[in-house]
Each structure stands twice: as structure tokens, then as C-alpha cells.
Amino acid sequence: ASPWVEWLLGSRLSTARGHTAPSDTTLACHFPHPRLKRSRLKVRFCTNESQKSRGELVALLRRLGFDISQEEVTAPAPATCQVLEERGLRPHLLVHDGVRSEFDQIDQSNPNCVVLADAGESFSYQNMNKAFQTLMELENPVLISLGKGRYYKETSGLMLDVGAYMKALEYACGIEAEVVGKPSPEFFKSALQAMGVEAHQAIMIGDDIVGDVGGAQRCGMRALQVRTGKFRPSDEYHPEVKADGYVDNLAEAVDLLLQHADK
Amino acid sequence: ASPWVEWLLGSRLSTARGHTAPSDTTLACHFPHPRLKRSRLKVRFCTNESQKSRGELVALLRRLGFDISQEEVTAPAPATCQVLEERGLRPHLLVHDGVRSEFDQIDQSNPNCVVLADAGESFSYQNMNKAFQTLMELENPVLISLGKGRYYKETSGLMLDVGAYMKALEYACGIEAEVVGKPSPEFFKSALQAMGVEAHQAIMIGDDIVGDVGGAQRCGMRALQVRTGKFRPSDEYHPEVKADGYVDNLAEAVDLLLQHADK
Structure with missing residues (x-):
């Protein structure tokens, strides 16, 4: 967006x-x-923006003429990492490959929550089921969504944003997501x-x-x-x-x- | 289910x-x-059941020992066809290939509504965007959902049902679906x-x-x-x-x- x-x-x-x-x-x-x-x-x-790491985002902005550094960006992925660390949460990630590196320092073994971002093509039925099953196996399912946008505009047309898939998981699990962004x-x-x-x-x-x-x-x-x-x-x-x-x-x-x- | x-x-x-x-x-x-x-x-x-045609469903039931004919089944796809015909609706289908034949007699040119069923693997990001874009281009978007189940159980585990994807489109478009089933x-x-x-x-x-x-x-x-x-x-x-x-x-x-x- x-x-x-x-x-x-x-x-x-x-x-x-x-x-x-x-x-x-x-x-x-x-x-x-x-x-x-x-x-x-x-x-x-x-x-x-939850598809790109801060590094990728800043590189894009610089190409567009904005002289900006990573430290001047507030984005959902690093904010989410802070939440995960504070609460001892180990995420199952349903995210775009571009943003995955933001979570490199986070323990992802034996997940006790699901983190959802604008995953684009990775919003496959298989990946959605995996996130759903992870939530349903938890006694207290925690779903963290990086934003809750409905859609955004690309040159190829309107595209579904993370909020739509957040609503799908909320409904299927009977829970409410925590939105970071x-x-x-x-x-x-x-x-x-x-x-x-x-x-x-x-x-x-x-x-x-x-x-x-x-x-x-x-x-x-x-x-x-x-x-x-x-x-x-x-x-x-x-x-x-x-x-x-x-x-x-x-x-x-x-x-x-x-x-x-x-x- | x-x-x-x-x-x-x-x-x-x-x-x-x-x-x-x-x-x-x-x-x-x-x-x-x-x-x-x-x-x-x-x-x-x-x-x-919205993945299978009545023919497929009856064949499955017969293999399970149920002596039943197509005329003894009430299922969402034929009920939806009746709604489409009554209201002059031409659907864009986001459905499983198994049930597509139920809509053979329905005009699907120049769609003025979207029909959603349990599409399984066909719930790809690309197919969801296509359904979303179709709805957003309509002045009065009509979304018909074959059931609104949250999930069902397969031998491989719990699977997201059509209701979850219905909620995703409802949220993205700001509309409410009509549920048949x-x-x-x-x-x-x-x-x-x-x-x-x-x-x-x-x-x-x-x-x-x-x-x-x-x-x-x-x-x-x-x-x-x-x-x-x-x-x-x-x-x-x-x-x-x-x-x-x-x-x-x-x-x-x-x-x-x-x-x-x-x-």
C-alpha cells in the first residue's frame, strides 16, 4: 500500500x-x-507494509528519491518481534518470504501463536490450513496480525490484504486477532x-x-x-x-x- | 463434512x-x-457438501451402503442454481471442480455476482483476488455462499470450510453474503x-x-x-x-x- x-x-x-x-x-x-x-x-x-523487511523497504524508498534510513521507519514486523519477546511467544509464521528475515532472532520452535502478515501468493489453502490447525491445537490460541487492511492497489488491480485472511482465521477459530500496525x-x-x-x-x-x-x-x-x-x-x-x-x-x-x- | x-x-x-x-x-x-x-x-x-455434484455424492453414499438417488438429496449447488435463475444472476464461480457441472446450465458470461463454495485447493490467492475484483467492479455486489461452515474434519486433520473464505470477502468488500445451505x-x-x-x-x-x-x-x-x-x-x-x-x-x-x- x-x-x-x-x-x-x-x-x-x-x-x-x-x-x-x-x-x-x-x-x-x-x-x-x-x-x-x-x-x-x-x-x-x-x-x-508487511511483505518487505525494513531493509527492502528503505532500498525501495531510496530508489524513489526518499533519503531515509531503517531507523526512521515504523513497521509492523519489528513491532511484532518486540511483542513476541515481551510475552515469550514463539510464532508460526504465515508471512511473505520478503519479511521473514525480520523474525530471524525469534525462537520459532514448538509454536504457541500464529503471526499473520500480507503473505501474497503464500496465502494458499495449504498454508491457511496449517495456520488454522496450529491455532486449533493451542489451549489459548493467539493470532497476531500485521495490520488489518482490507485491500490495496497494485498496477495489476486491487489485491486482498492481510485483514481479509485475518477475518477468515478469526471466524474459523472463534477468536479475535491482536492487530499490530x-x-x-x-x-x-x-x-x-x-x-x-x-x-x-x-x-x-x-x-x-x-x-x-x-x-x-x-x-x-x-x-x-x-x-x-x-x-x-x-x-x-x-x-x-x-x-x-x-x-x-x-x-x-x-x-x-x-x-x-x-x- | x-x-x-x-x-x-x-x-x-x-x-x-x-x-x-x-x-x-x-x-x-x-x-x-x-x-x-x-x-x-x-x-x-x-x-x-459443496465440493461434489449430486451424482458424485450419491455414488459415494452408495459405496458406503446407502441406497439413495439424486432426487433424494437436498444440496446447496442445485438450490443456488434455482436462486440464480429466479433473479437473473450470472455467477463468477469460485468452486471445486467437482461441483462445477451442477452449474452447466447457468449463463456465466459477464458475471453480476460471485458464487462461493468449498473450493479446497482452489482457494488460492489468485482465485480469491479474482472473486474479490469481480465483486468490487459491481455496483451492487452480490456474494452467494454455499453454506458458511467454519471447518470440517478430514483424515489429514481439520480443514477450513467455505465460511472462512466468505468472511474474508465480506470484510474486504464491506458486504454481507447470502448463504444457501x-x-x-x-x-x-x-x-x-x-x-x-x-x-x-x-x-x-x-x-x-x-x-x-x-x-x-x-x-x-x-x-x-x-x-x-x-x-x-x-x-x-x-x-x-x-x-x-x-x-x-x-x-x-x-x-x-x-x-x-x-x-
Whole structure:
């Protein structure tokens, strides 16, 4: 799901609402917009991408012109590893091969939970049954899902995302999954913590009205929706979520932020 | 899902509750229990089996010793064909190859709905995406699911059933599927109609406390649960469904019915 339009701009900045910007923010990474490079904004990528390792994701972003490092990415796989370690969970992985290396340091013997990510072609009947059977053999089945997106857009068309398969396993097992990723509040909070800013000092920019905009707002952030990616015109009349602003693209969002940050 | 323990015994018979049996019932098919063959009971197989055509199903049952014909089977595929014809629906099929022939007479060009059955290995990521994309291209997406079972038991272990994949598509598309099969009241009623008996004259025997027992009871039938197949001891303390009786196996159910039918 186009990671390059889903990023978290955290800063002690003024915003479209006209707050003044304190002076202790720094620019944490470089973007294709030269003016942003010279600003004092801290920037962080906050993505539900669960097919790729952070290394692969950063390499992709760099090819697209984003000068960003692995340390500036908040992604579900490393966040999940932290959960697994904290709770002594040993996962059976139903994930894409691209992200498997993120779990290299985790004990996967004798599984006591299932970790589900956007597995793509690996969502075979056989692999789904194996995950299902693993859960049904556990006394207290734990299912951790890296995001709960419904679908995303590829050049070849709309593709089912991990949320659909999470629902399948939830229904078959009669359980509820734990979601790591947007819009989970814990996930946004870990991104804010990594940047060292408070929610009210941060702005989320994203294309998903519920996962990006609604999720960030529930954590106390403001949020802009870009009219690109999975944006649909009906999003501006969403029954539950109202963005703090809409911009036609990322460049317009950057213009808007810098107008106020530079004051 | 062991079809040989999910059958509908419809009859104008006396029951465990002691009603008298009128004399105008006839034995519609032959079972391995010789005494049942001589009774006046009408019998019908009422199954959610959606991997096999009725022809294949009857052939399997005959090999297992059940003397039954295609006309004595109520199954989701033919019931679905009736729905499709009545409403002018042209399906995109996500079904097992075994059941595809049941849809031979149905126009499948330019689909305006998706029909989902227990597709087994055909539940690939590619096939699921194709069904999903078909639904998303429709102005009024219609998803028909042949049953909504969570899972079933094979010799190789528990297997995900069509209901899990139905939930995946429901979630991804934001729609609700129409279910053809147990426990849908329409499905039980079509079985009763085919036998020409009223609900209060019929007894359902099945191994699924919700799909068989609960579904039949909601239609006004009585229902026995057999302690075989997918039966679990906790079923006898189910929070919502209480069977009219429990039997250790099909033979005991037949004994019980005949005791009262023969009076």
C-alpha cells in the first residue's frame, strides 16, 4: 500500500491551525522537496507494509528519491518481534518470504501463536490450513496480525490484504486477532516515542481515511488525507472520520506544512 | 463434512415424545438398517457438501451402503442454481471442480455476482483476488455462499470450510453474503417441501449443533444430535442450542425412531 504517501510528520511545528512552532525540532531525513530538507521537521515513515523487511523497504524508498534510513521507519514486523519477546511467544509464521528475515532472532520452535502478515501468493489453502490447525491445537490460541487492511492497489488491480485472511482465521477459530500496525494506538505511540514528540505536536499524512487519518486522530494527532493512492472521493464524506485537511498530493502537504513551520 | 450423519428424516411418524404415526408415509430410500427399510419413513439427505455434484455424492453414499438417488438429496449447488435463475444472476464461480457441472446450465458470461463454495485447493490467492475484483467492479455486489461452515474434519486433520473464505470477502468488500445451505431456513424448507411434509412432522439428525440441530429447530422441526463426526462433548452444554435428544450414533437414532414409528 503505497508507503510513500503514508508517513508521519512529527514536529514541534505550527500547523494549518496556526500554532507557533517551537525551535527545537530537527529534520530527521531528506525528502525530494528541497525546502523540506532545510526545515526543522522530524519525519518518520509509519507503514503497514508487511511483505518487505525494513531493509527492502528503505532500498525501495531510496530508489524513489526518499533519503531515509531503517531507523526512521515504523513497521509492523519489528513491532511484532518486540511483542513476541515481551510475552515469550514463539510464532508460526504465515508471512511473505520478503519479511521473514525480520523474525530471524525469534525462537520459532514448538509454536504457541500464529503471526499473520500480507503473505501474497503464500496465502494458499495449504498454508491457511496449517495456520488454522496450529491455532486449533493451542489451549489459548493467539493470532497476531500485521495490520488489518482490507485491500490495496497494485498496477495489476486491487489485491486482498492481510485483514481479509485475518477475518477468515478469526471466524474459523472463534477468536479475535491482536492487530499490530495502523490503526492500533500502540503502533502510532511507538512511532511518536521513537521521534520523541507528543501526539499534539505531530501530523499524520496518509491516503487511508480510517487506518491513517482516523487512527492518528484517535491518538491525539492531527491528520491530513492526500487525494492519491487508495483515496476515494467518498472519503471526504466518511460517516465516522473527518480529516483535519485534504491535499491533492504529498507536495501540497509539504508546502502547507512548511508555510507554517517556517514562520 | 461427513454427509452420512447429516440427513433429514421426514415422516408422519410418532417420535420420542409419543405422538402417533399416521399411515400415509412411505419409505423413500433404503438404508443399511434393514428395519428402517421396512418402515414407512420418508428419508432425505440434507447436506452442505459443496465440493461434489449430486451424482458424485450419491455414488459415494452408495459405496458406503446407502441406497439413495439424486432426487433424494437436498444440496446447496442445485438450490443456488434455482436462486440464480429466479433473479437473473450470472455467477463468477469460485468452486471445486467437482461441483462445477451442477452449474452447466447457468449463463456465466459477464458475471453480476460471485458464487462461493468449498473450493479446497482452489482457494488460492489468485482465485480469491479474482472473486474479490469481480465483486468490487459491481455496483451492487452480490456474494452467494454455499453454506458458511467454519471447518470440517478430514483424515489429514481439520480443514477450513467455505465460511472462512466468505468472511474474508465480506470484510474486504464491506458486504454481507447470502448463504444457501444449512442453517438457512429457506434451505430446510425446500427439503421439507420436496418430501411433502410439515416441519412438525420431521426430525433432523445431524452432528453439527448449530448448523443441523439449531437450524432445523428454528424451522419448527425436532432435532437429534449424533455423538459422531464433528460432535464435541461441550455441544451438550451449548449456550444457545439444546437438541431434542442425543444419540451415540446413527444406528441408535434409527432404533429410536423405529421404536416409535412402528407403534
